[in-house]
Amino acid sequence: MTPAARLSAAIELIGAIDAERVPAAKALKEWGTAHRFAGSGDRAAIAGLVWDVLRRRASSAWLMDDDTPRARVLGMLKLERKLDVDAIAALCDGGRFAPAPLTERERLALASRSLDDAPAPIAGDYPDWLDGYLAKMFGDDRVAEAAAMASRAPLDLRVNTLKAKREKILGSLAHLGAKQTPWSPTGLRIALSADARNPGIHAEEDFLKGAVEVQDEGSQLAALFSAAKPGEQVIDLCAGAGGKTLAVAAMMQGKGRLIATDHDKRQLAPIHERLARAGVHNCDVRTPKGEGDTLSDIKASADLVLIDAPCTGTGTWRRNPDAKWRMRPGALEVRLKDQVEVLDRAAGLAKPGGRIAYITCSVLPPENGAQVRGFLARHPDFVIVPPSQTVTVLGDKADAFAAAALKSDEGWLMTPRRTGTDGFFVSILRRN
Numbered sequence: 316m317t318p319a320a321r322l323s324a325a326i327e328l329i330g331a332i333d334a335e336r337v338p339a340a341k342a343l344k345e346w347g348t349a350h351r352f353a354g355s356g357d358r359a360a361i362a363g364l365v366w367d368v369l370r371r372r373a374s375s376a377w378l379m380d381d382d383t384p385r386a387r388v389l390g391m392l393k394l395e396r397k398l399d400v401d402a403i404a405a406l407c408d409g410g411r412f413a414p415a416p417l418t419e420r421e422r423l424a425l426a427s428r429s430l431d432d433a434p435a436p437i438a439g440d441y442p443d444w445l446d447g448y449l450a451k452m453f454g455d456d457r458v459a460e461a462a463a464m465a466s467r468a469p470l471d472l473r474v475n476t477l478k479a480k481r482e483k484i485l486g487s488l489a490h491l492g493a494k495q496t497p498w499s500p501t502g503l504r505i506a507l508s509a510d511a512r513n514p515g516i517h518a519e520e521d522f523l524k525g526a527v528e529v530q531d532e533g534s535q536l537a538a539l540f541s542a543a544k545p546g547e548q549v550i551d552l553c554a555g556a557g558g559k560t561l562a563v564a565a566m567m568q569g570k571g572r573l574i575a576t577d578h579d580k581r582q583l584a585p586i587h588e589r590l591a592r593a594g595v596h597n598c599d600v601r602t603p604k605g606e607g608d609t610l611s612d613i614k615a616s617a618d619l620v621l622i623d624a625p626c627t628g629t630g631t632w633r634r635n636p637d638a639k640w641r642m643r644p645g646a647l648e649v650r651l652k653d654q655v656e657v658l659d660r661a662a663g664l665a666k667p668g669g670r671i672a673y674i675t676c677s678v679l680p681p682e683n684g685a686q687v688r689g690f691l692a693r694h695p696d697f698v699i700v701p702p703s704q705t706v707t708v709l710g711d712k713a714d715a716f717a718a719a720a721l722k723s724d725e726g727w728l729m730t731p732r733r734t735g736t737d738g739f740f741v742s743i744l745r746r747n
Contacts, residue, residue, distance in 0.1 A: 316357040318645045319413035320407045322388065324350075325364035326414060329384035332365075332637070334536070339365055339637040357511040363467075364388065367395045367509060369636040370465040373570070377437045379424045385414065386421075395427055396509060400425045430434060444644055445629075450681045452728075460678070463727045463732035468633040468740050470505040470514060471496060471736075472527045473535050477594050479495045479526035497735060498716055499535040500708060501565070503527070521667045525592040530558050533729045533736030534676075536716075537623075538562035540705045540727070541672035543572035547618035550610065550664055552657055553577055555598075557586035564595040576601040578716055613664055620661040625653040630676040630738020633731060637734045651681060658690045662697065662746075670700070671744040676737060678730060682739040688724040690744070700743040702727050 316324070324346070332342050343365060347358050366386075368375065369393045375390025376382040392398045392406075407414040417425070425675075426458065430438045436446050439461030449457040472493070473479045481501055485493060491514045496502030505514055519525045538559045543549050543566040551560045554575035564573055577583045580602045590598050601609035605675055627650055632639045654675075661671045673690075675682050677685050691697060706713045721728040726742030 316353060317412065318360075319408065319410065320475045321360050321364065322629065323412055323414050324353075325368065326388050328561045329364050329368055329387060334386060337683070338641075339369055350561065363509050363511070363657060364391075366467070366636055367391050369640065370421055370467075370633070371395050372640060374430055374433065375438045377430065377433050378428050379421065381424075389417075389421060389425065393429075405525075407478045435461075435508050437633045439592050441632075441639055442642065445642075445679075449679070450680055451680050456732075460730055460732050461512045463730065464630070464678075465636065466633055466731060467509060468508060468531070468731070468737065469507055470529065471517065471531045471535075472503040472505070472518065473530040473562060474501045474503065475526055475528060475593050476487075476501060477563070477569065478524065479521070479628060484521055484527055488519065488527075491519075496532045496535075498712055499532045499539065502530075502531070502532045502535050507603070516566060523592075525594055528558070528560065528561055528589070528593065530633075531634075531737045531739075533734065533739035534558055536563060536709075536729065536736065537672070537739050538621075539567075539568065539676045539708050539743045540743060541619055541621055541670070542705070542708055542743075543567055543619055545620075545713060548572045548616060549550065549574070549619045549621065550613070550625070551575045551621045552661055552664075553623045553625065554586060554619075555579075555582040555623065556637070557583075557589045558616050559621060560598065561593050561595065563588060563619075564590070564593065564598055564619060567597065567671065569595070571597060573611075574601060574610070575599070578602070578603060591597045605645075605696040610664065615663065615666050615669075617664045617666060618669050620669070622657055622661055622671060622673050624657060624673060624682070626650050626677040626682050627673040627679060628676055629678050630730070630740075632738075634737065647679065651686070654682060654686050655689070657695065658686070662694045662733075665746045667746055669746050671697070671746075673726075673740075673742045675740045678728065678738040683728065683742070684723050684725040687744070696747050697744045698747060699725060700745050705741070705743050719738060 343362050368387050371394050373390045375387040378390040380388035393401050404417050409416045435458050436443045439458040441461050453460045474484050491505050493503045493505050494506045506552045543563045545568045554560045554577045560575045719733050729736045
């Protein structure tokens with residue numbers, strides 16, 4: 316397919332997503348099935364265009380003063396792909412399979428309009444109703460922070476230290492352009508251009524043998540801040556597919572007792588295969604059955620309770636850009652209740668001197684600092700481990716990280732703009 320034909324397909328797909336109100340991933344999959352002639356490179360390029368439009372949905376429409384699928388695609392080409400008017404016009408020449416030529420109105424908008432006077436939610440590309448929350452968190456920096464959350468994320472990997480060392484994997488994945496991550500001592504990063512194809516890490520020998528796992532560096536750091544140690548009893552209350560479970564297992568070096576559970580057994584389904592591939596033998600996966608408590612035999616005996624809390628996922632917008640436009644205020648209220656429930660459950664599992672690692676992939680204050688303060692009010696036998704102490708696990712990178720991330724009384728907040736990671740909040744609580 317020509318670049319112009321790919322652009323036409325992207326406009327068609329954006330229109331389908333709008334009209335049918337389906338997730339972008341589903342629309343892209345259905346389009347690929349219906350257009351078998353499109354090769355993998357074509358599909359990757361078209362997907363890149365669609366995701367970029369969703370990342371810049373509000374700002375592109377503002378730039379063009381028009382909210383149609385075509386207008387948003389054209390605006391994105393200027394804002395995200397940095398194309399000038401002539402380059403965009405060359406793609407829209409009206410030829411076979413190409414978009415129709417630019418109108419005079421479109422040319423004028425692309426040449427003269429900017430985001431200088433756009434309201435914060437427009438310039439930052441996020442829903443209006445979230446502006447108050449982001450203003451409370453970031454103040455006048457919220458547009459810059461949100462714009463960074465709209466950029467394309469790299470592919471981050473975690474080296475499984477139960478099976479390999481980072482130096483070795485750096486060499487074996489050099490053909491993919493893998494580099495060390497800035498902060499995590501076990502992280503690797505593969506930068507991805509706007510229309511890059513998936514590097515196919517799942518087919519690499521290192522992945523198949525369990526030497527690497529896909530995991531954002533922020534998620535790796537969140538696990539590191541929990542300071543899990545060999546010989547401890549660790550409970551992962553919201554294990555899901557097991558990303559942080561695997562990271563903690565490596566930190567424990569196969570020594571001690573690791574229990575992984577989740578309220579949704581469907582989320583747990585992939586964890587068994589991942590644990591086996593990673594060579595983890597000290598993890599007990601407890602799948603919910605009926606209304607029974609999977610942890611009924613544990614009372615105030617855990618050294619560490621890990622909570623990868625259910626949250627709005629605002630910190631992962633760059634990986635799932637259409638999620639922010641489908642998010643509604645009611646979703647936040649539901650998540651806040653879920654967080655209270657899981658925190659209160661964890662309180663009864665941690666032993667005296669034990670820790671709770673409370674983690675969210677959200678940048679919203681009600682899910683982070685406010686949730687921790689509420690927990691302490693309900694459980695005065697817990698205290699916050701000072702963030703200045705938790706960051707010491709990063710060794711000689713601790714000071715640089717502390718200067719980059721946002722520190723509060725309750726914990727650390729990482730963001731794409733500040734730390735180059737997804738948005739993660741981490742608070743460590745210790746029982747007196």
